[in-house]
Amino acid sequence: MRFCGEVSAAVSHEIKNVLAIIKETAGLLGDHAARALAEEQQLPPEQVREATGAIDRQVRRADGIVRRLNRFAHSVDRESEGVELGESCRLLAELATRLLAGRSATLQVVVPEQEVTVQASRFRLLHFLWRGLESVLAATGPGARLQLVVSARCETAGTADAPGTPGIHGAAKTVPGGHLELSWQAGEVVGSGAPEFPGPAELELLAQLAAEFELNPEEQRFVLLLP
Amino acid sequence: MRILLVDDEEELVSALAERLQLRGITADWATSGRQALELAHRQTYDVAVIDLKMPGISGVELKKQLVAGFPGLRFIFMSGHGSLSTFESGIGEAGHADYFLLKPVDINQLLGRISELLATSHQGH
Numbered sequence: 319m320r321f322c323g324e325v326s327a328a329v330s331h332e333i334k335n336v337l338a339i340i341k342e343t344a345g346l347l348g349d350h351a352a353r354a355l356a357e358e359q360q361l362p363p364e365q366v367r368e369a370t371g372a373i374d375r376q377v378r379r380a381d382g383i384v385r386r387l388n389r390f391a392h393s394v395d396r397e398s399e400g401v402e403l404g405e406s407c408r409l410l411a412e413l414a415t416r417l418l419a420g421r422s423a424t425l426q427v428v429v430p431e432q433e434v435t436v437q438a439s440r441f442r443l444l445h446f447l448w449r450g451l452e453s454v455l456a457a458t459g460p461g462a463r464l465q466l467v468v469s470a471r472c473e474t475a476g477t478a479d480a481p482g483t484p485g486i487h488g489a490a491k492t493v494p495g496g497h498l499e500l501s502w503q504a505g506e507v508v509g510s511g512a513p514e515f516p517g518p519a520e521l522e523l524l525a526q527l528a529a530e531f532e533l534n535p536e537e538q539r540f541v542l543l544l545p
Numbered sequence: 546m547r548i549l550l551v552d553d554e555e556e557l558v559s560a561l562a563e564r565l566q567l568r569g570i571t572a573d574w575a576t577s578g579r580q581a582l583e584l585a586h587r588q589t590y591d592v593a594v595i596d597l598k599m600p601g602i603s604g605v606e607l608k609k610q611l612v613a614g615f616p617g618l619r620f621i622f623m624s625g626h627g628s629l630s631t632f633e634s635g636i637g638e639a640g641h642a643d644y645f646l647l648k649p650v651d652i653n654q655l656l657g658r659i660s661e662l663l664a665t666s667h668q669g670h
Contacts, residue, residue, distance in 0.1 A: 331598065334625030334648045335554050341649035342560035349567050372556055419553075419600040460601070 321445045328416040329387050336380045343372045386412045393440040401440045403468045403496045404429030410447050421455045423462040434470045436496040436544040438527055446523045453515035454502050461505020471495040501539035550574040551581040552596035564652055578602025592659050597624040619643050619662040623650055
C-alpha cells in the first residue's frame with residue numbers, strides 16, 4: 319500500500335506541475351489578449367505561437383505521465399506473467415523521476431539488445447526495486463549516480479553470473495532467468511553508508527519472487543537474480 | 546515591491562513572473578535554490594515565492610538560508626500537494642511560511658497574499 323501511495327504521490331505532483339504550467343501559459347496569453355484588446359492592437363502571432371507550443375509540450379508530457387501510471391496500474395493484473403526486465407526497469411526509472419530529482423540523483427538504465435523476459439509478478443518486482451532505490455538514495459546522500467543493468471542470467475554450472483560480472487555462487491544447476499544489478503556512486507555529500515536493505519517486507523517480496531539477492535556495500539552494488 | 550519566484554519548472558516560473566510584471570510587480574525568477582541565493586545577494590526582495598520540492602536545495606532549506614541572510618524577507622510556499630492539510634503536515638515546523646499555495650496557483654490569490662504580506666511588513670516597521 320505504501321509503495322502505491324508513494325508512486326501515486328510522485329505522479330500527482332508531476333501532473334500538478336504540468337497543470338500549473340498550462341494554467342500560467344493560458345493565463346499569460348489571456349493577459350496579452352486583454353491588453354491588446356484594451357489598446358485596440360493585434361495580438362502578436364509570435365505570442366500565440368509561443369503559448370500554444372508550450373501548452374502542446376505540456377499536454378504531451380502529461381500524456382507520457384498518464385501512460386506510465388497506466389502501465390504501473392496494470393502491473394497488478396496478474397500474479398505471474400512474462401515480465402520484460404528492460405521495459406520494467408525503464409518504467410521504474412520513469413516512476414522514480416521525482417524521487418531521484420528530490421535527491422539530485424541520476425539513474426541510468428542499461429538494457430541488452432535482446433529483451434530479457436522472466437516469469438514473475440511485475441508489481442512485486444517494481445516494488446522490490448523501488449525499495450532498493452529508496453534505500454540506496456537514503457544511504458548515498460544527495461547527488462548520487464546510479465546504474466541499473468539488465469542482462470540474461472548465465473547457465474553456468476556452479477555459478478549464477480551475468481557475463482563478465484561476479485555474482486552469486488551457488489549449487490551447480492541450470493539457471494535461466496534474469497540478472498539485475500544496481501550499482502551506485504555517492505554524491506559530493508556522503509550519506510549514512512550502507513543501505514539498510516532488504517528489510518522484512520523486502521525479504522517477503524524476494525520469497526514471493528523466488529529471487530536471490532546479494533548486497534555488496536563495499537563494491538556499492540546489489541544483484542537480483544530472477545528465475 | 547520586488548518578488549523572487551523560485552521553481553525548477555522554468556516554463557511555470559517565467560510565465561508567472563511575466564504575469565506579475567504585467568500587473569506592475571517587479572518579479573525575478575530562478576529555477577534552483579542556488580540561483581535564488583545568487584539573486585538575493587545581488588538584489589533586495591520583499592517576498593520570496595518558493596516551490597517546496599526542488600532538486601538540490603529544497604524549498605525548506607532555501608527558506609532557512611534566505612531567513613539567515615535576509616531577515617526582512619517574507620515567504621510564500623507553493624506545492625503540488627493534493628490539499629493544504631497534507632502539504633502543511635508534511636513539512637513541519639522547519640517549513641513554516643507566511644502562506645501556502647497549491648498548484649496550479651491562482652494569480653489573484655497570489656497577488657492578494659503578496660499584498661497582505663507587504664501591508665503587514667510595513668505596519669511592523
